[in-house]
Amino acid sequence: MARDIILVDPLPRTLDLMMTPDMRARLEALGELVVAEDRPMPDDQVDELLPETVLIIGQTTMPRTRLERARRLKAIINVETNFLPNIDYQFCVERGIWVITPAAAFAEPVAEAALGMALDLSRGITAADRAFRAGTETYGLEGNVDTVPFTRAPVGIIGFGDLGRHLRELIRPFRNTVRVFDPWLPDEIIARADATPATLDEVLARSQFTFVFANVTSENEGFIGAREFALMPKGAAVLLMSRAAVVNFPDMLTAAAFGHIRVATDVFPDEPVAPDDPVRHAPGVLLSAHRTGATRDAFYQLGAMTVADAELILRGLPPQLCRRADPTTAARLRSKPVNIS
Amino acid sequence: MARDIILVDPLPRTLDLMMTPDMRARLEALGELVVAEDRPMPDDQVDELLPETVLIIGQTTMPRTRLERARRLKAIINVETNFLPNIDYQFCVERGIWVITPAAAFAEPVAEAALGMALDLSRGITAADRAFRAGTETYGLEGNVDTVPFTRAPVGIIGFGDLGRHLRELIRPFRNTVRVFDPWLPDEIIARADATPATLDEVLARSQFTFVFANVTSENEGFIGAREFALMPKGAAVLLMSRAAVVNFPDMLTAAAFGHIRVATDVFPDEPVAPDDPVRHAPGVLLSAHRTGATRDAFYQLGAMTVADAELILRGLPPQLCRRADPTTAARLRSKPVNIS
Amino acid sequence: MARDIILVDPLPRTLDLMMTPDMRARLEALGELVVAEDRPMPDDQVDELLPETVLIIGQTTMPRTRLERARRLKAIINVETNFLPNIDYQFCVERGIWVITPAAAFAEPVAEAALGMALDLSRGITAADRAFRAGTETYGLEGNVDTVPFTRAPVGIIGFGDLGRHLRELIRPFRNTVRVFDPWLPDEIIARADATPATLDEVLARSQFTFVFANVTSENEGFIGAREFALMPKGAAVLLMSRAAVVNFPDMLTAAAFGHIRVATDVFPDEPVAPDDPVRHAPGVLLSAHRTGATRDAFYQLGAMTVADAELILRGLPPQLCRRADPTTAARLRSKPVNIS
Amino acid sequence: MARDIILVDPLPRTLDLMMTPDMRARLEALGELVVAEDRPMPDDQVDELLPETVLIIGQTTMPRTRLERARRLKAIINVETNFLPNIDYQFCVERGIWVITPAAAFAEPVAEAALGMALDLSRGITAADRAFRAGTETYGLEGNVDTVPFTRAPVGIIGFGDLGRHLRELIRPFRNTVRVFDPWLPDEIIARADATPATLDEVLARSQFTFVFANVTSENEGFIGAREFALMPKGAAVLLMSRAAVVNFPDMLTAAAFGHIRVATDVFPDEPVAPDDPVRHAPGVLLSAHRTGATRDAFYQLGAMTVADAELILRGLPPQLCRRADPTTAARLRSKPVNIS
Structure with missing residues (x-):
């Protein structure tokens, strides 16, 4: 029987940083978590999991070739909160895969x-x-x-x-x-x-x-x-x-x-x-040493928004809390991701 | 002909501290200003002015004997903002003399x-x-x-x-x-x-x-x-x-x-x-060195409230901005006036 | 031993109109209630009670002669909410008797x-x-x-x-x-x-x-x-x-x-x-038939404000909810009391 | 030289209903208006205009065959405000054509x-x-x-x-x-x-x-x-x-x-x-006879939102005021369009 895999590849964040036990329990109710936190998830592991993956939480590189194999993928949630040029955004749009981020946290x-x-x-x-x-x-x-x-x-x-x-x-x-x-x-x-x-x-x-x-x-x-x-x-x-x-x-x-x-x-x-x-x-x-956003509560808010929108998306509804990547404007953003954890 | 004297005895404040030229002009339209600012107004000068005084701005000592001679006095406005035990509050009440302070400034x-x-x-x-x-x-x-x-x-x-x-x-x-x-x-x-x-x-x-x-x-x-x-x-x-x-x-x-x-x-x-x-x-x-209240704007606000309520009182209306001295509670207050100018 | 009488003479209001059982219990804790509700309190009854009265709730006529006999009186609370020319307001001021009304209800x-x-x-x-x-x-x-x-x-x-x-x-x-x-x-x-x-x-x-x-x-x-x-x-x-x-x-x-x-x-x-x-x-x-103010909740609010300020006054504190009668402006008001109960 | 056509097919709305002269001038600055208001735009006219159309304002039927010919089309703005099943929404998404509505008006x-x-x-x-x-x-x-x-x-x-x-x-x-x-x-x-x-x-x-x-x-x-x-x-x-x-x-x-x-x-x-x-x-x-929304101001607001988002889209930016059609949820909506003009 098919598994519903939630691929968690969140560096520089970690699940513990973002989620209280309650939030994590809600996430686990949505699928089977496979987590890489001490290093980015290795390419071969990603490739192996993709056919059964319904949700990616993290900044995993997702070119068209990978997206084509991820036939059950419903959303990619970027928890670093800056969109990177490592995803084929246009193809995600065509396939109805949400690419979103809880930046408002x-x-x-x-x-x-x-x-x-x-x-x-x-x-x-x-x-x-x-x-x-x-x-x-x-x-x-x-x-x-x-x-x-x-x-x-x-x-x-x-x-x-x-x-x-x-x-x-x-x-x-x-x-x-x-x-x-x-x-x-x-x-x-x-x-x-x-x-x-x-x-x-x-x-x-x-x-x-x-x-x-x-x-x-x-x-x-x-x-x-x-x-x-x-x-x-x-x-x-x-x-x-x-x-x-x-x-x-x-x-x-x-x-x-x-x-x-x-x-x-x-x-x-x-x-x-x-x-x-x-x-x-x-x-x-x-x-102030780049510390105004990086509070414990803000990271939990990242997690709360991630879980709530994941729940909606897996029910077939649009996300309500995260911001969507807009292919056009995403291309203009020049933020290098900053490690603020 | 009777003069309408406004007795200004405001130390530790001064008129310039409290009033822009506009406010001062409004005050001057209400009566003739007699001002003591480099020292408290001398007793004999106060005594001489009282019969023609309609308004006192300041902390002048006003026992019953003085109040009895100030037959035209309508209000005493304490601009230091802490009521002192140097006024016969009860007699002011009986005579309908407002004793008020713009402390809310x-x-x-x-x-x-x-x-x-x-x-x-x-x-x-x-x-x-x-x-x-x-x-x-x-x-x-x-x-x-x-x-x-x-x-x-x-x-x-x-x-x-x-x-x-x-x-x-x-x-x-x-x-x-x-x-x-x-x-x-x-x-x-x-x-x-x-x-x-x-x-x-x-x-x-x-x-x-x-x-x-x-x-x-x-x-x-x-x-x-x-x-x-x-x-x-x-x-x-x-x-x-x-x-x-x-x-x-x-x-x-x-x-x-x-x-x-x-x-x-x-x-x-x-x-x-x-x-x-x-x-x-x-x-x-x-x-913080006792400085949160003592801003230039706050002192101008003292003056603005003083002038606005003086205008009302001299029209025969009750003041709306200053707080009234309540004889009962005034007695319980133990603030020594603090020089924060 | 001296009684603390609360003289309740509230027509056209009644205690039941204004007070829930809770409010009434708070009022009874302040003194002994003597109530006239089916008609205004007869003059001789008022006169007899005055020396022991600490509080009047109502629109009882209170000329100077009566006020002089009401030596323990602390406040008159007008619950009809329009001040009438039947009180010697100036003498109340001199005696420190609050004359107030919960009109804001x-x-x-x-x-x-x-x-x-x-x-x-x-x-x-x-x-x-x-x-x-x-x-x-x-x-x-x-x-x-x-x-x-x-x-x-x-x-x-x-x-x-x-x-x-x-x-x-x-x-x-x-x-x-x-x-x-x-x-x-x-x-x-x-x-x-x-x-x-x-x-x-x-x-x-x-x-x-x-x-x-x-x-x-x-x-x-x-x-x-x-x-x-x-x-x-x-x-x-x-x-x-x-x-x-x-x-x-x-x-x-x-x-x-x-x-x-x-x-x-x-x-x-x-x-x-x-x-x-x-x-x-x-x-x-x-x-609309003069009905916007006369809701059940508004009458209870009358009662709540009355009791709360009565409590403060009998503790020796100034009232906080009712409005004071200002002798000057009261004289200008021309409201005939309207029976809106 | 290529024309930038704005195809206006807004029934039951009309341009005059929705736009003040100022708004209309802003719209005309974006392209050449071709308007059908007394009846829906005839099919052959739509077909002829599509290759040069950059914007559709209205509820024109747009199946995939038409969308494929509208190579310069950037957006369809539904001004009736209920999405209909007469558009291939998924194909619009793939082609980066915004399908939006100013329903919040x-x-x-x-x-x-x-x-x-x-x-x-x-x-x-x-x-x-x-x-x-x-x-x-x-x-x-x-x-x-x-x-x-x-x-x-x-x-x-x-x-x-x-x-x-x-x-x-x-x-x-x-x-x-x-x-x-x-x-x-x-x-x-x-x-x-x-x-x-x-x-x-x-x-x-x-x-x-x-x-x-x-x-x-x-x-x-x-x-x-x-x-x-x-x-x-x-x-x-x-x-x-x-x-x-x-x-x-x-x-x-x-x-x-x-x-x-x-x-x-x-x-x-x-x-x-x-x-x-x-x-x-x-x-x-x-x-109330289905009249709470249909005010003159609301229709002008429809027009204002339409023009403002059209301006953004033709600058290559995402719309900010109109709501996007979500292919999934659009399918669940069962509103028949109602003529409330």
């Missing part, structure tokens, strides 16, 4: 941290603690010469996917005017979130706090550089939450060093950052 | 900073920056071993006046369960804010983040001490935003030093803190 | 019904049902020639007390622009509710749906008449929820009869309305 | 009307107006014997697509407990909207107001019948907003006639309803 922790870092720059929280420890603290109004209240400040959002939209919801009680730059979206999507569609230059020139959630594509690498930072009002803050490559990183540090802008960044051109990298002493910069 | 900046500090403890923002500068940062999940997401965490609020209520509104998008301890309020007020009335012990024992906004009274001095900190779950956070005297400060630092709780505090038993005070090196504590 | 049911009636005029719900029953219904777009969507329509609110503010909160998801006219309030109160302060003419001229929650005073009787209705855009809707006397009622019906405006009204100049009153056949008018 | 007007009808049943608005006109109105509490406040009442939603989700957002200020039955969705989607996933029986048995937004499929025809209505608590309300066929209509009317439930319905088994259909006199039923 990171929206909540990243947006929460982004707001925390924005409030930090707004109210000088880290700087005030550092001054207190150094014995140079100032009290009351004197301690607020650099304060720029976040409440009602104009906010800019660059990139309005899951992360940008979640941040927008989190800040509603602060009553900001919100401008959004996202050239892949119609104005209607932005307006529905009570935000204003704007050009990149408008967002930068008119926002006191600009959040960068944009992905790197072949077209926008380093698109925020010296000219763009100069457009920002003096004292404005940049929150860089997505990929270092969307900005010209040295230009950003220079603008901060001159006191023109304040910066908080969770990402760096090379990670881990070298011990002697001068960014470690950069003035006007709040540093 | 500080609700917005304090709540904004309180959330910022809570997100800091939640996500380790200041600690991560410090580690990065020291070359000891950790990436990804490893950098999140101490992370306790704020989203959906149980939250406690001790003291549900203007500050506590504003904080409750700010955190709505985080979907926390919120428990409130405030023995001066009926349950209905708390329930309307979608929060749960609770005892002090319940709040402490069941919250991951507990915000302390309570004022010090003759009854509650130091009411959160070793026993209470021990009730909190390991890793829970205390945000002390109101007065140091509501907690046993050494007990709080001890609980933080043992790693049992995390602490953020904007207030200290003696301010300014002594250069050699060991709190400057306290582990597990985020330090 | 009606905010929730009235605002809920007001929105229901606004959606009815917006979408033609009652008219469509009537047409369907008459066999003259029209389907689809043809059935919507008179539809004016409520979503995003400009809304006006006249009178921004408890009712107006609750309505404003109810309609947030509809994303209306909201203009408010209330000459007793500073702009700040209106702006905080994300609404725009405006003159009466602006509200009428620029709103598609105007809600009237204003009370009648000696100054504003009939202040919305032919001139004002003419200012409204053709097809605009008036929702009259407070008192018939604030509008010129015949002018309003005429404007509706000409098809210039749509009207929904819960109040009428004379109630009950005469059997042959032509308003019963008025075109363009949605009729 | 109806979510806003339908949800707005649904809430209006729920408040009508809750507060007896239409019934009270009818009584007033008949001279049988009752005032105050007596007029509220059948009132069931909507605020805080338990609410059920059956079918949680665009309509159900929009309704859920509209009712947030009413603070209801919300239970949702939708077997096509994972619990996570429902929980994120602050609602509780539930079985059909739980929704019916525990809700005071149950909104039915479910579509008819081959599996659920008439799935709410006598047994289900009996599960509802006495006095509960059903709002039938989607398709009459999801309920057993006679059973529903019977339950209403016995006074067990209250009903509001926008749909009927046969439309237009026959002149002598007894439903016209059904007691306990609020009648």
Whole structure:
């Protein structure tokens, strides 16, 4: 009798990282798990399992030749959350194989941290603690010469996917005017979130706090550089939450060093950052070691979304939580997968 | 002809601190300003002006003998925002003289900073920056071993006046369960804010983040001490935003030093803190030099509320923005006025 | 030994109308109830009880002579919810006797019904049902020639007390622009509710749906008449929820009869309305027999607010739920109490 | 030189119904419009245009033979909003042709009307107006014997697509407990909207107001019948907003006639309803002639979504506003297109 194999090839994730015992039990109810976690699943094992595989959880290479042999395959769920050029996406579409990813799992922790870092720059929280420890603290109004209240400040959002939209919801009680730059979206999507569609230059020139959630594509690498930072009002803050490559990183540090802008960044051109990298002493910069998304809860959320959509797909229904790979846009994304486990 | 004098005796505030030119022009339209700002107004000047005074802005001493001579006085607006025992409140009530204070001006900046500090403890923002500068940062999940997401965490609020209520509104998008301890309020007020009335012990024992906004009274001095900190779950956070005297400060630092709780505090038993005070090196504590309320915007808000209510009162209408002194409860408050300008 | 008497003289309300057994038990824990419900409490009984009375629930006449004998009295709670000129308010203030009313109990049911009636005029719900029953219904777009969507329509609110503010909160998801006219309030109160302060003419001229929650005073009787209705855009809707006397009622019906405006009204100049009153056949008018506030839940809410504030007051704390009588403004109010039980 | 033809075959819609001049100008900027509005486009004209067609707006029959000749076709946008079995969906997927529909355009007007009808049943608005006109109105509490406040009442939603989700957002200020039955969705989607996933029986048995937004499929025809209505608590309300066929209509009317439930319905088994259909006199039923969605604004919204997504698709980007046809689920839908223009 035919087995229903669920091929689990999730590195750099692992099943334990993503799933509580409850979630794993739900997954096991869907088929027979074959797991490779200490290394990527060897090619011959993949090839042998494919005819009975109904679901792949992971980043297994799936060219057309393999897809043709995987006649019962219903979905490939990428749990690293960046689509790679190792799948024949078009052929998956033709065969009705879902290629999806639970990337939205990171929206909540990243947006929460982004707001925390924005409030930090707004109210000088880290700087005030550092001054207190150094014995140079100032009290009351004197301690607020650099304060720029976040409440009602104009906010800019660059990139309005899951992360940008979640941040927008989190800040509603602060009553900001919100401008959004996202050239892949119609104005209607932005307006529905009570935000204003704007050009990149408008967002930068008119926002006191600009959040960068944009992905790197072949077209926008380093698109925020010296000219763009100069457009920002003096004292404005940049929150860089997505990929270092969307900005010209040295230009950003220079603008901060001159006191023109304040910066908080969770990402760096090379990670881990070298011990002697001068960014470690950069003035006007709040540093975070690519850690805003990688919380324990976020990884469990990856697992929860994976299991819930797998259940739907194996019932013949469309997935509801994961994002689909769009062959056209997938080709433009340039994210190298980053090991953040 | 009778003059309408507005007696301005606002130290430690000043008119310039509180009022933009627009606000000041509105105030001047209400009467003739007589201002003492470099020192409190001398007694003989006060006595001379009283018969023509319609409004006092400041903390001038007003015993019954003076009030009897101020026959045209309509209101005393305390802009320091802590009621003092230097007014015959009961006689003001009898004479229909409003005694009010725009204390709610500080609700917005304090709540904004309180959330910022809570997100800091939640996500380790200041600690991560410090580690990065020291070359000891950790990436990804490893950098999140101490992370306790704020989203959906149980939250406690001790003291549900203007500050506590504003904080409750700010955190709505985080979907926390919120428990409130405030023995001066009926349950209905708390329930309307979608929060749960609770005892002090319940709040402490069941919250991951507990915000302390309570004022010090003759009854509650130091009411959160070793026993209470021990009730909190390991890793829970205390945000002390109101007065140091509501907690046993050494007990709080001890609980933080043992790693049992995390602490953020904007207030200290003696301010300014002594250069050699060991709190400057306290582990597990985020330090802020009594600066969360004292922003430029907050002082302008003091002025805006003062002018708007003065306008109403001189039209014969009740004030709408300032809080009234209640003779009974005013007597219980033990705040010494703090110079935070 | 002294008794603590709670004098209950609540007509046209009754204790059973206002209190569940639980509430009544809480009230009985505060003192000994003496109740007159089938008729107002006789004068001699009142006079006899006063020296031991700590709380009056009702509309008992309380001139100075009586107040002087009620030496232990702490509060008078008016449960009819309109202050009457039968109390020496100033003397109560001097003696520290709270005079309060749980009028806000009606905010929730009235605002809920007001929105229901606004959606009815917006979408033609009652008219469509009537047409369907008459066999003259029209389907689809043809059935919507008179539809004016409520979503995003400009809304006006006249009178921004408890009712107006609750309505404003109810309609947030509809994303209306909201203009408010209330000459007793500073702009700040209106702006905080994300609404725009405006003159009466602006509200009428620029709103598609105007809600009237204003009370009648000696100054504003009939202040919305032919001139004002003419200012409204053709097809605009008036929702009259407070008192018939604030509008010129015949002018309003005429404007509706000409098809210039749509009207929904819960109040009428004379109630009950005469059997042959032509308003019963008025075109363009949605009729409601003074019933939007008088729900069973609202009366229990009256009781809940009464008991909760009584508990606070007898503990020596200020009330938190009821509104205080302000001697100045109370004098301007012209509401005759209406029997709506 | 090649033309870019936009084939417009939109019956029962028309371009003027859906598009303001601005929208139409945006559409014309995308290609050359060929329009058939007085009748479906004749087969030979379609066949002739196909090789140069980049976009089809309408419900044109598109079997594989036609799709093979439409080599430049990028999208088919169904503006009637119900997918029909006249397209080879699978072949469209393989060829990368988007088949989409702006069905969500109806979510806003339908949800707005649904809430209006729920408040009508809750507060007896239409019934009270009818009584007033008949001279049988009752005032105050007596007029509220059948009132069931909507605020805080338990609410059920059956079918949680665009309509159900929009309704859920509209009712947030009413603070209801919300239970949702939708077997096509994972619990996570429902929980994120602050609602509780539930079985059909739980929704019916525990809700005071149950909104039915479910579509008819081959599996659920008439799935709410006598047994289900009996599960509802006495006095509960059903709002039938989607398709009459999801309920057993006679059973529903019977339950209403016995006074067990209250009903509001926008749909009927046969439309237009026959002149002598007894439903016209059904007691306990609020009648609406399939008109809640068909507002002028909704049709313009159809057009706006169509143009915005057409712009994205012709730029090589995925659509963002319209819903995609899912070959699997499309097959289960049994909606006959309804002429509601």
